[in-house]
Amino acid sequence: MIKKKITIAVCIAGLFIISIAWHLPIKKYNNDLESEATNQKRPSWSGTFEVPENVSWRTNIPPKGEPGDKLIISGTIFLPDGKTPAKDVIVYVHHTNNKGVYPQKGNEEGNGKYHGYLRGWMKTASDGKYEFETIRPAPYYNHEGEPAHIHYNIEAPGYPEYWLTGLWFSDDPRVNGYKIERDGGFSNIVTLTKDEKGVLRGTRNIILQKFKD
Numbered sequence: 001m002i003k004k005k006i007t008i009a010v011c012i013a014g015l016f017i018i019s020i021a022w023h024l025p026i027k028k029y030n031n032d033l034e035s036e037a038t039n040q041k042r043p044s045w046s047g048t049f050e051v052p053e054n055v056s057w058r059t060n061i062p063p064k065g066e067p068g069d070k071l072i073i074s075g076t077i078f079l080p081d082g083k084t085p086a087k088d089v090i091v092y093v094h095h096t097n098n099k100g101v102y103p104q105k106g107n108e109e110g111n112g113k114y115h116g117y118l119r120g121w122m123k124t125a126s127d128g129k130y131e132f133e134t135i136r137p138a139p140y141y142n143h144e145g146e147p148a149h150i151h152y153n154i155e156a157p158g159y160p161e162y163w164l165t166g167l168w169f170s171d172d173p174r175v176n177g178y179k180i181e182r183d184g185g186f187s188n189i190v191t192l193t194k195d196e197k198g199v200l201r202g203t204r205n206i207i208l209q210k211f212k213d
């Protein structure tokens with residue numbers, strides 16, 4: 001009789017635990033943030049929602065004195081036909097410093113807490129062009145194999161924010177054989193040239209695409 005009571009009690013306790021677990025929210029990302037402006041959950045990779053009001057087609061990312069080789073990346077965003085320039089596209093980029101670290105000053109807000117201060121936003125005009133000036137990032141300091149990269153996020157009217165495989169550099173041996181998930185319509189592997197002032201320059205064009213996540 002006692003054994004039966006114990007069995008019933010264990011079963012009830014088990015059901016209770018299962019029902020609590022069932023109702024616990026499943027978090028896809030450990031550090032989801034809640035945008036105060038939109039009250040929407042934004043994953044830790046996102047950043048277009050933090051676009052500043054004074055955004056333009058061009059931005060200068062590093063603070064004065066940031067060590068590294070000066071780098072300017074330009075490009076054009078196209079509609080899905082691959083020919084018509086796309087207007088009002090927000091391009092958000094962030095990257096490591098020349099030591100392979102996402103550097104922080106300690107006063108970062110929002111997803112800047114994860115992306116560091118080497119990040120910037122641009123918004124295309126009717127010619128679809130964007131450009132940012134920064135320093136060349138190094139691959140992760142712990143050299144896990146991923147090529148040196150600049151993260152790209154895109155958002156446009158009718159195109160909710162999505163990520164692309166980062167911009168890679170063709171002279172980085174790590175690009176060989178590393179998986180490209182979303183090249184963005186053109187190659188994400190950029191060949192740099194040096195201009196007359198010794199500034200590294202590269203181009204990445206992008207075609208707008210829709211992704212489910």
Ligand SMILES: [Fe+2]
Nearest residue numbers: 095096149151
């Ligand atoms: Fe990264």
